[in-house]
Amino acid sequence: MTPILLLASLTMLGYAACYLAVCAASPWGRCRRCHGARYHRTTIGTRRDCRRCDGTGIRVRAGRRLIDFIRAEYRDGHP
Numbered sequence: 001m002t003p004i005l006l007l008a009s010l011t012m013l014g015y016a017a018c019y020l021a022v023c024a025a026s027p028w029g030r031c032r033r034c035h036g037a038r039y040h041r042t043t044i045g046t047r048r049d050c051r052r053c054d055g056t057g058i059r060v061r062a063g064r065r066l067i068d069f070i071r072a073e074y075r076d077g078h079p
Helices: 003-025 062-076
Strands: 028-030 039-041 047-049 058-060
């Protein structure tokens, strides 16, 4: 394995480990659609509650969903 490929794979593995640690410690993130403002502006200029986060301004991170899925599969005994 070339040194550059090894360094790139270790960097990706480190980045993934850090992201999963962040997801375990802080499972909620700001909504990407309304940026945590709880509403977004429509094309005609009115404000409406964000449908993506149901007007809360926060959403569960994708990594946290992955962690929960893996834990549920392990708990149920599936391989």
